[in-house]
Every structure is written in C-alpha cells, then in structure tokens.
Amino acid sequence: MSSKNNLLVNLENAGVYKSPKWLIKGVSLEVRRGQIVTLIGPNGSGKTTTAKMVLSILEPDEGSMKRYTDKIAYVPQKINIDWTMPLRVVDFMRLTNNLSNNEVSESLNQTGVEKLFKEQIHGLSGGEFQRVLLARAIAKKPELLVLDEPVQGVDFNGEIDLYNIIKNISANLNCGILLVSHDLHFVMSATDHVVCLNGHICCSGKPSTVIKDKAYIELFGEHRSKTLTYYQHDHDHTHNSDGSVSS
C-alpha cells in the first residue's frame, strides 16, 4: 500500500482563506487506492472545504494539493435543480459521462433505484435523490470518489444499505474514497483512516487510535464517543450507560 503508484491525492499543509478568516488551515492528508479516508468534525469545521480542495474546486491559499488521477466522481453535499430544467434520472446519470441504457440501469440497480430510470429528478424524495447521486458517481467508475454527506435524508435501513454499497465500491472498483460523514458508527467500523477537523486537523489516524485521542473525545464528548465504538446503529438518539434510550 505504500507504493507511490497507489497514491491518488496528497494535501500538504493546505489551507483556504476566505476574508476575514481561514476556513481551514494546515491540512495534510493522503488518499490511496482501495482506501476509505473519512473527514469528521462539527459544522463549519472545514470538511466540505477540504473535500473541495481535493476536487480542485477550491485552490489552496497555502500549502499544496497534488492529484495523480483525473478519473474523479463527486457526490456534492447539496445540489438544487431548478424546476425550469426538465431532467429525468437517466439524463442526470449521463451528466458528465456517456452511458448506455444498460450501464445506467446497472448502476441504478446497485443503489436500489432502477425503477426511477425515467422519473423526473424534481419528483424524487431526498433519500431517492441521494441514491441516484451515488449511482451516478459509481457509473463513472472513478479512481477517486469524493462523497460529501452521501446518506443525508436516507432512512435508517437505507443508511446501512448505502454504507454497505460504499464499502463495496472501494473494494470492487479499487478506488480511493474520501468521505465526509457525521455518522461516527460507520466511520469507526468501516474506514481505514479518520481525519478529525475543527478548522485544522485535531487528530487523525486509524479509527481505533482516533477514538482514544483526547482531541477527539473533547470534540464529540466522552459519552458519545465511547458508545459509538461498539454500538452500531443510527444515532438520532443517545443511550444511557445501562443501554436504555435517552432522547
């Protein structure tokens, strides 16, 4: 895994300045083939900004970004498609890629939404739209996949589904994945490398190391950070020490 050929992207001490402050500063990270790297951190901690640097949507104002592939797929955090634009799922799937009908169906099938093929994008629910976004990214067969909160608005079972799909993508396509997620369960159980941000890198490393890090515990709270390590399910509620649910 340490061979240079596997390196897909490399941020070195990178930062983005937007008057009057640094959105993020001093970020160093690498994504390699077959690896899932996850960015976690509170709102406004610079997760999306970091992802956008990796995608060359934002130029680093200090430090550097080096990328060794052009086969990139991106699932943005927010995407608004105006009603003025008539767009079916199949048109959206072909947005940056020439795909046959079969290839489109196949990818939609992988995320469980092949029946939406001819539906209007505007009529989809939030969860359906996320699945279509993920299907579109898979269809590109990317070497580097950047996912910004890919399961938002997806119901509980769907979330597990999608995370399983994401795990499979990295194995099947042998691509590197940079994931922005607030779902600590998934992050801790399935990713190779965790970067905890709060305007800068608080801590980073293997999930098992990060959860013991003081900075991590401070950021997410002792109680929650502990619970999460062994209890894998949705976190729309928290647990008391005896396991009962507290709202």
Next chain:
Amino acid sequence: MFDDFFTRALVAGIGIAIITGPLGCLVIWRRLSYFGDTLAHSALLGVTLAYAFSLNIAFSVFIISAVIALLLLNLQKRTRLAGDSLLGLLAHSTLAIGLVLMGFLSSIRFDIMGLLFGDILAVTVEDIALVWIGGFIIIGILYFIWKSLFSATVNYDLALAEGMKPNIYNMIFTLLLAGVIALSIKMIGTLLITGLLIIPAAASRNITNNPKQMVFVAILIGILSVTIGLFTSLELNTSSGPSIIVIAIILFIISLIPLELRGKLQK
C-alpha cells in the same frame, strides 16, 4: 426565390428561431434573462459605433456585447454588488452612452424604432446569409460544447470537479449569446430579442420532460411564432417584431393549458 421581401423575412426569421431555441433554453436554465436584456441594451451602443466608424452592424454589436460580458465578469470580482445590480448598471450606462454618442452623429439619420423593434421586412439577401452562416457556426459550437455547458448548468461544482472545464465553456457560451444578439438585432430589435430567447423556451418547458426535447420544442415554437407572426403582420399591417412576440406569448399561454387540465383531472 429571395426576390420577395416576405420570403426573405421568413427565411431570416426561421434562421433566428433555430438559434434562439437552444440558447434561450440555456438562458432560462441559468437564470440569465436579465443578462440577455443587458447585452441587448448595449447593442444600441454597438449600432451607434457601427454608424460612426462605418462598420458592419452585426460585427460591431458582437464586439460591444462581448466587451460587456467581460466587463461583467471583471466587475463581479471587484465588488460584492449583486449580479442584477451590476447588470442594470451596465445595461443603462451603455444605453445612455449609446444615445449620447448618437447625438454627436447628427449628420446620420437613425431609425430608432427600427433599432428598438427591428425591421424584419427590410432584410436583405446578405442579412440572410449572415444569419444562416452565423447561425450554423453558433449551433455547431453549441453542439460540441453541449455536454460541458449542460453539466455546468446543472451544477457548476460537480462539472468542475469531474473535469468538464466549465469556466472556459461558460465564457464561450457568453460569446455565443453576444453572437445571437448581434445576428438578430436588425430583425427583432434590441427591446424584443430577449422575448424571442425566453418565451419559446418557457413555453416549451411547460410541455416537455427532458432537456433535449425542451430544446427541440423551443425551436419549433420559435419557428411557429416567426411564421405566424409574419403572416399576421402582413395581413393586419402591424410591425413584424412585436407581432412575432405576440404570437410567441399566445403559444406560451396555450402551453399552460395542458398543465391546468392535468391539475383538474388529478382533483
């Protein structure tokens, strides 16, 4: 074939409708209707300069429109004023400069009404050639850059991230828009060209469900507007440009009817 002034008008008008169809769709998808208006206003300055330096009108209008487009990009980097304020600023300042300059050229007689509303019935064979050759080039370029332009229209960041180079293609699109205004100013006029861009595309949206369909139906509605509009203006002796737009808006109203009916059926 082109001896008859009416045939010339029809051929030129249909040519313009074919170009405004796809560009009009992009204009409304990108919420640029006021941008089209701004370019059209600045066209008056282009026409004045064309007279002053004896240039080809279409060429001069194209250059001025392109300069305005670049100025807008530059202004957006220098100030945080909203886009519509900047567009208003550019539209009215170029219009005013155009009118002031016109005052200096008192030796030349301007047909102001013709400039504002176009005079499609005075179209010459050279104008037809300009529209069809220019149109062919515009549509050709559009065809080649469609994928990039379209993806950037849906989501700029996504297009940028996935290597579609949207910044370059946005610039080219702006120049194409300047081109279509330059080609059609003589026939439709500065005040009405935005109408021919937007109304057929808007009507088309009401009855279509995918982007390609919307473009083709917008072209069809544009051609229908031009054809029926010209015949009406001949029959009723009304100005040609406004007649075309009136027909377009009637077609737009008709395009709303199926939606209404669908709504009632669902209830």
